[in-house]
Amino acid sequence: MIGRTDALLDRPSGLRGLVVGYSIVGVTQGLVFGALVPILRSLFDGKVPVGWIVIAAVGAAASGAALIVTSNVGFYVGIDAMTDALMRKIGAHVTTLPLGWFTGPRAGQVSAIMSTSLQNLMSVPSVFLQQLTVAVTTPATVVIVTAFVDWRVAAVMILPIPLLYFFFRRIKTIVGPEHDREERIHTEVSERVLEFARLQPVLRASGRLTDGWDELNRTIDASRVSTRASLDRQNAPLARFVATVGLTLVLVLVVTTYLALGGELQTADAVVVMLLAVRFVEPLSLLGAYASGLRLADTALDSVTAVLDAEPLPEPAYPKEPSPVSVGDSAGSAVGVSVEFDSVTFGYDERPVLREVSFRCEPGTVTALVGPSGSGKSTLTRLVARFWDTDDGAVRIGGVDVRDMASSSLASMIAMVFQNVYLFDATILENVRLGNPTASDAEIHAAARAARLDSVVAELPEGWNTRVGEGGALLSGGQRQRVSIARALVRNAPIVLLDEATAALDAENEAAVGAAIRELSTGRTVIVIAHRLETVRGADRIVVLGDGTVEDIGTHDELIGRDGLYSSFFRDRTDAAGWTLNNKKSQNEKPRNEEVTVTQQKLGIEQENNG
Known part of the structure; x- marks a missing residue:
């Protein structure tokens, strides 16, 4: 996603720097929990580890400060790169596209990009990227710290990672199409509601006040069924992801307890490992939900890319200027x-x-x-x-x-x-x-x-x-x-x-x-x-x-003098000028006004009302 954004902007977006900043936040948060190892060991030995407490406090303060700074930078990047720059680029590009590009749903597509898609992208640097990075770096740091305490517990933490990655990818794969399907359903419902509202004058004039509800009700029912099915399809892999994270915590606690009861793990270390396990699964359990945000961001980038990839009308390498001519007499000449x-x-x-x-x-x-x-x-x-x-x-x-x-x-x-x-x-x-x-x-x-x-x-x-x-x-x-x-x-x-x-x-x-x-x-x-x-x-x-x-x-005079469509229309109009509804026509004779109407339709000219 970062590479695509940089390519769209034709310059660094600042997202890579944010990833580094958020990674520092995640690592320091993990290290603060890692400081619990020497602190609890000292406390169990009856000592007060002032030095380690100070280090932990400084680390927590540094982590909070880094989070504040990077979050503020993320907001600026979101406004500058993800919305303002892309919006200006889309606006400039749209003005170069041929009008034929705007057929069908294209105008609505541009409107949706300028509002919904860019709004989704604006939250990526300040919210989504922060949460995603911290949710990865903090557990990774915790695993490394745990490995210094007991490598077997760290191995148990790592064990479900491939399965979690599979579920994460699965969530991303499902969310995109389901999101598009929901958008189409909501659009259809909106169209039906507007249609029913627009038809009110016609329905009321004809005394059919409830007509149209059947179709609207069917659309709403279909929307409800489809939306529930869509949510079920999205929630299934997410539920499996969260369940796997929960089982990982249970497995870590079981192994830790077994090692502690067997005397292979000190009590202080066992307590620390259990705390680290909780810190490990806490951000990891939220990672599945971030997959949806990542997919929506990719979808938004797809929409922006589709517009920016549209071919503009070619501009000449060496533009030419028309040759003006003088028009009118000397008294009122112009160019x-x-x-x-x-x-x-x-x-x-x-x-x-x-x-x-x-x-x-x-x-x-x-x-x-x-x-x-x-x-x-x-x-x-x-x-x-x-x-x-x-x-x-x-x-x-x-x-x-x-x-x-x-x-x-x-x-x-x-x-x-x-x-x-x-x-x-x-x-x-x-x-x-x-x-x-x-x-x-x-x-x-x-x-x-x-x-x-x-x-x-x-x-x-x-x-x-x-x-x-x-x-x-x-x-x-x-x-x-x-x-x-x-x-x-x-x-x-x-x-x-x-x-x-x-x-x-x-x-x-x-x-x-x-x-x-x-x-x-x-x-x-x-x-x-x-x-x-x-x-x-x-x-x-x-x-x-x-x-x-x-x-x-x-x-006009020249065309009237020719035996063509224009002169035929004019003659019909002239003949019809004195024609009234009281004129008697035989049953087999085609009414003259029908001929006039046919000719007018062919030529595309309206007849003025002569009273």
């Missing part, structure tokens, strides 16, 4: 960069998502990505930010492959707004300023006005100092979205990626934010994913995606 997809092919594991996708987004323009769910729209925006690397082809910014750019440089050029917004449990001002910590108040207020966040702030009792709660839970979906948009705008990045950024806004605010985005597109390359037609038709260019390929590209 921007292009975004180009060149024969991009990409898939998640074995599932292909994009195939030979090629198009270019010019600076100062808004490009809308349109297509059904699963057509690859969101994936394209994430490839721009290099959340993943393409399987084939290239994504270029300003003519430079994103793989040839430094990650920090790439991140500074992109502002993103996702459909599912996450806000930190801080104030609105702090969440907006997160986009640009050096932004002035004037810049923040300008971004807020553009995102129509200023009207939200004006209505809140504490204004900009209103806390949003964890994840932004204290705000509505539309309010969270406006905070997110303002946060992206204040970055003043040359590339803005909007993934359903206006989905949580009503029609009026969506139109206002859409106008602000077009206004702010001067000098910026804006790529927007939207399903509402009014948002799409205002784009400079529309890219229609289908089944991972580009089906059509053009402006």
Whole structure:
């Protein structure tokens, strides 16, 4: 474990020094008991061994002082090496991993490592390592002292050591899998409880207040049975370990008594040996329990290693910078960069998502990505930010492959707004300023006005100092979205990626934010994913995606003039504008609104409500 920890930290952790310090504590404790030999011999002879008493007292004081010093050092090592250093290393490493690594339970895994695993590791230097070392060195010292009194008794002490070691290893082997099994069981129970709680509105609305309990009860019953079985499997080798230690004490006492009655062992020596035997088994009996702690520490190190071994996105040896271009006229010129997809092919594991996708987004323009769910729209925006690397082809910014750019440089050029917004449990001002910590108040207020966040702030009792709660839970979906948009705008990045950024806004605010985005597109390359037609038709260019390929590209008017999916949708929408439920249809005629719905689903665009 010590070698693994040193390797993870890339430096000495300090654990080896602690082992030496704790060993000194254990040895001195054993020697203090060893001093009882000359003390009791002298007392039985009617003498007072002042010298040996002083030596024993000094040894006890030295042992206590060493324990205090090493324990304090252990606390510092636990905080510095086992938590702070590893936590910082994990945090730094996670930021280099591709987003694809965070699929499935990975986010929960990192959270568990940062809390439970590192907490377990923090107690290793100050508590577990101390107890384990003392539990080994003190009995070892006692055996050596006993050998000077009578080698036969010392041999009896050593006799069960191989069997104890076997049980110790057995405990370590069993504890790890059983601990993992218990964690899975507890997770399942928690999920069932949360599920039952979330279903309360549905269950109560349908008058089925007790439905769901059966499944929850079955899960709880299974958890109880499995947990008891797990404890039984863990306790069996531990019980055998403790029983063997107890039998060792009995055997030592029997042999000592036999030797004393036979005159082969002096009375004083027999008393000392019995005291030493008690001191021998006392820490040894606890050693079995420490095997569980050792296994949990190994499991925690396994979890940390699994994260740190994950391959990050490769960084270029010689980073390149994009070539900016001037955008606009002399009165309002700006500098921007292009975004180009060149024969991009990409898939998640074995599932292909994009195939030979090629198009270019010019600076100062808004490009809308349109297509059904699963057509690859969101994936394209994430490839721009290099959340993943393409399987084939290239994504270029300003003519430079994103793989040839430094990650920090790439991140500074992109502002993103996702459909599912996450806000930190801080104030609105702090969440907006997160986009640009050096932004002035004037810049923040300008971004807020553009995102129509200023009207939200004006209505809140504490204004900009209103806390949003964890994840932004204290705000509505539309309010969270406006905070997110303002946060992206204040970055003043040359590339803005909007993934359903206006989905949580009503029609009026969506139109206002859409106008602000077009206004702010001067000098910026804006790529927007939207399903509402009014948002799409205002784009400079529309890219229609289908089944991972580009089906059509053009402006709204150009696409309408072609006989494609986009024009088909628009015609259906126009025809449906005057259609009402009172229209008479023959029994064999397919209702027109069904055709409209099918086309909308294919294209992934919502029809606005025309009343």
